[in-house]
Amino acid sequence: MTDYIQSRNEARIMEVVNTLIVSGEIKNPKLSSFASIGDVSLSRDNAYATLYVSCLDDKQLENSVKALQSAAGFIQGRLAKVMKTKNTPRLSFVADTTERDAARMEALLESIKTTD
Numbered sequence: 001m002t003d004y005i006q007s008r009n010e011a012r013i014m015e016v017v018n019t020l021i022v023s024g025e026i027k028n029p030k031l032s033s034f035a036s037i038g039d040v041s042l043s044r045d046n047a048y049a050t051l052y053v054s055c056l057d058d059k060q061l062e063n064s065v066k067a068l069q070s071a072a073g074f075i076q077g078r079l080a081k082v083m084k085t086k087n088t089p090r091l092s093f094v095a096d097t098t099e100r101d102a103a104r105m106e107a108l109l110e111s112i113k114t115t116d
Contacts, residue, residue, distance in 0.1 A: 006042055006044075006046070009042055009046065009083070009085070010040040010041070010042045010049075011040075012082070012083060013037075013040045013042070013049055013051070013079060013083075013089070014037045014039070014040045014051070016075075016078060016079055016082050016083075017037045017051060017068075017075055017079075018036055018037050020075060020078060021033070021035055021036065021037075021068075025078075026067070026068070026071045026074065026075070028067040028070065028071060030063040030064065030066060030067040031063070031064050031067035031068065031071075032055050032056075032057075032060040032061075032063065032064045034055055034056050034057075034060065035053055035054070035055045035060070035061070035064035035068070036053070036054055036055070037051050037052065037053060037054075038052050038053070038054045038096050038098075039051075039052040039096065040052070042089060043089070046085070046087060046089055047087060047089055047090065048089055048090050048092070049089035049090070049091050049092070050092050050093075050094055051068070051091060051092070051093050051094070052094055052095075052096035053065050053068060053093050053094065053095055053096055054095075054096040054099065058100070061095050061097075062095065065093050065094065065095050068093040069092070069093045072090075072091045072092070072093070075091055076088050076089075076090070076091055079091075
C-alpha cells in the first residue's frame with residue numbers, strides 16, 4: 001500500500017511542478033518554457049524528492065535546472081498547498097540526460113556494427 005501512495009505522491013509532484021512551469025508562475029528568465037519534469041524520486045520517508053529535468057537544448061537544460069533550484073522554496077510552498085500532507089519534501093533538481101546518453105550509446109553501437 002505504501003508503494004502505491006508513494007507513486008501517487010511522485011505523480012502529483014510531477015504534475016504540480018510541470019503545471020507551474022507551463023503556466024509561467026515561476027518567474028525566472030533562465031527557465032525555458034520547454035523544460036519539463038520527466039521523473040520524480042521520492043525518499044521512503046517523503047522528506048526529500050529528486051526531480052529530473054529534461055529540455056530540448058543542453059544549454060537551456062543547465063539554466064533551467066539552476067532556475068528551478070533557485071525557485072525550490074517557492075515550488076515547495078505551492079506543493080504544500082496542493083498536496084496537503086503533513087510534511088512537504090525538500091526538492092532538488094537534477095538534469096535528466098538519459099535521452100542524450102541513449103542517443104550516444106546508440107551511435108556507438110551503430111559505429112561498431114558498421115565497422116564489422
